[in-house]
Amino acid sequence: MSSGASPQTLSENISKPASRQAVRPGAEAAGNSRRTHSYGLTPPPAARIVLRERMKDQIARIQAEAMSRIAEIADMKGLEDARVAILGKKGTLTQAQQGMKDVPKEDKPAVGQMLNEARAAITAALEERQNALQEAADKAAVAGIDLTLPARSLPAGGLHPLTLVRDEAVRVLRRMGFALAEGPEIEDEFHCFDALNTPTDHPARNEKDTFYFDSGKLLRTHTSTVQVRAMEKQAPPVRIISPGSAYRRDEIDATHLSAFNQIEGLYVDKDVTVGDLKGTLEYFLKALFGSETDVRFRPHFFPFTEPSFEIDVKLTVAGQAPRWIEIAGCGMIDPAVLEAVDASRGSSDYAGLSGFAFGIGLERLAMIRWGIRDIRLLIENDVRFLAQFQ
Incomplete structure (x- = not known):
């Protein structure tokens, strides 16, 4: 040959590497097993059993220690401390759960189920202990109370005198x-004002007597405004009452308030007379205060x-001389009011009719009904005063 080597020498050169690759029977499998385990894939059966049993023992020990600790807890603070120490982010069971990453895939379901069962058992034990501690605290709270004693009576409430007199006035008029x-x-x-025949220069329109808003709106100075609105909506005959609040810039004293309550009355029909007005109001006042009530009508002026x-x-x-107190204003409806309503309605329904109107102060009714000497007592909310009306 051109290489100058003999056939025997070439054969030896080829066979030597082959002799170095020779291994003992079974050694290759063992090597593969070690390499597989070193990469965290499948450990040998003996190692798997050790890991699984170690995890099971650790979980069982944590559960047993937790149950023993929970059973000895004597207060809510200790209960919370135990919960954090066992189930918290750094708790013993949580730390044990982190060891699941080293458990072989084939054993993860069984070990995971054991972890879940341990967590559920510990959680149930904590809740049961909490209920027991709460029950014991509740019993201790009533330990010194005689449950056979009668209950303490609660103070009885009552309606405000203005509510009482308003409701009764409404019942009579209804x-x-x-x-x-x-x-x-x-x-x-x-x-x-306008629909109630009030002149533009009437003192009631002045800012010293009426509360105005920047928008030009105002707080109504009487409940007579409901008269106009009722007639605008309803064809005659009309017979209505309207209890409500009114506001004026009055100086507050023993008989006057700047915010007060009225009950308005209106009756419009054919042939309504002053006799109807007088008879209606006398009957109303005597129904409220008794048949012996002294009532008088004094001539006055209202624009409407x-x-x-x-x-x-x-x-x-009691202890004072009797005195007359003003409680209402009334009169026969001015035809100009009916004309303004017809103009607003675009009709002539109220032409040729007559009627009367009245406005009664509810505070004044209460003062007469119960002999209250000062109207301011009705707005001071003094419970000693209000308790008399329960």
Whole structure:
């Protein structure tokens, strides 16, 4: 050959590497097994059993220690401490759960189930202990109480005197055939003044007497505004009452308030007379205060009624001389009011009709009914005063 080597020498050169690759029977399998385990894949059966049993023992030990600790807890703080120490982010069971990454894939379901069962058992034990501690605390709280003793009576409440007199006034007037109506407390000048025949230079329009808003709206100075709104909505005959609040810039004293309550009445039909007005109000006042009540009508002036009257009732207070107190204004509806309503309605439904209207102060009714000497007592909310009306 060109290489100059003999056949025997070439054969030896080829066979030597082959002799170095020779291994003992079974050694290759063992090497593969070691390499596989070193990469965290499948450990040998003996190692798997050791890992699985070690995890099971650790979980069982944590559960047993947790149950023993929970059973000895004596207060809520200790219970919370135990929960954190066992189930918290750094708790013993949570730390043991992190060892699942080293458990072989074939054993993860069994070990994971054991972990879940241990967590559920510990959680149930904590809840049971919490209920037991709460029950013991509840028993201790009532340990010194005699449950056979009668209960303490609660103070009885009652309605405000203004509510009482308003409800009774409404009941009397409803029996006389009046229906309830209502209107807004924030009004415009048309319904509060213009439609009620109030001249533009009347003192009631002055800012010294009326509360105005920047928008031109105002707080109604009387409940007579509901008269106009009721007639605008309803064809005659009309027989309505309207209890509500009114506001004026009055100086507050023993008989006057700047925010007060009225009950308005209106009756419009054919052939309504002053006799109807007088008979209605006398019956109403005597139904409230008794048949012996002294009532008087004094001539007066209101822009929206003609003739007009003020009504006084004699107030009798123990230790004081009887005195007359004004409680209402009333009169026959001025035809100009009916004309303004017809103009607003675009009709002539109220032409040729007559009627009467009245506005009664509820505070004044309460003062007469119970002999209250000072109207300010009704707004001071003194429970000693209000307790008398329970």
